[in-house]
Amino acid sequence: xxxxxxxxxxxxxxxxxxxxxxxxxxxxxxxxxxxxxxxxxxxxxxxxxxxxxxxxxxxxxxxxxxxxxxxxxxxxxxxxxxxxxxxxxxxxxxxxxxxxxxxxxxxxxxxxxxxxxxxxxxxxxxxxxxxxxxxxxxxxxxxxxxxxxx
Ligand code: DGP
Numbered sequence: 839x840x841x842x843x844x845x846x847x848x849x850x851x852x853x854x855x856x857x858x859x860x861x862x863x864x865x866x867x868x869x870x871x872x873x874x875x876x877x878x879x880x881x882x883x884x885x886x887x888x889x890x891x892x893x894x895x896x897x898x899x900x901x902x903x904x905x906x907x908x909x910x911x912x913x914x915x916x917x918x919x920x921x922x923x924x925x926x927x928x929x930x931x932x933x934x935x936x937x938x939x940x941x942x943x944x945x946x947x948x949x950x951x952x953x954x955x956x957x958x959x960x961x962x963x964x965x966x967x968x969x970x971x972x973x974x975x976x977x978x979x980x981x982x983x984x985x986x987x988x
Pocket of ligand 1: 929
């Protein structure tokens with residue numbers, strides 16, 4: 839059982855943006871930029887190729903809607919859609935997921951250093967502080983509300 843299965847089944851907490859029959863989306867616990875979200879299928883497989891085409895298309899559609907909502911809710915200007923599609927590609931959680939990482943303009947240095955930090959500290963277990971949890975929850979609710987308005 840992956841850590842994302844535990845989040846999907848409610849055994850671990852997360853700040854949810856979206857939930858439907860096929861996938862969920864929640865805030866990354868170690869964001870590379872404010873609003874960094876993950877889109878995760880309920881089906882517990884490691885790579886995109888293991889999903890059927892409708893599920894794969896649905897994940898990308900939700901990722902795209904989240905990006906639009908991040909721009910509306912958080913003021914981001916662009917985003918990275920990022921998939922580490924298997925262990926040899928640097929995947930640390932063996933459950934396929936799309937990162938939606940907002941960019942805010944003129945944030946090159948900050949984002950690059952955060953991405954480096956993110957990659958270096960991925961194996962270290964993280965327990966966000968109450969303040970960080972509250973911030974993730976607030977961002978999740980703002981993105982979720984903007985998705986409803988689309
Ligand atoms: P990847 O390296 O592509 O497998 O990215 C996995 C991401 O999952 C990484 O950015 C950190 C995030 N992550 C790991 N554990 C948890 C968790 O318990 N909760 C949340 N919300 N995110 C997590």
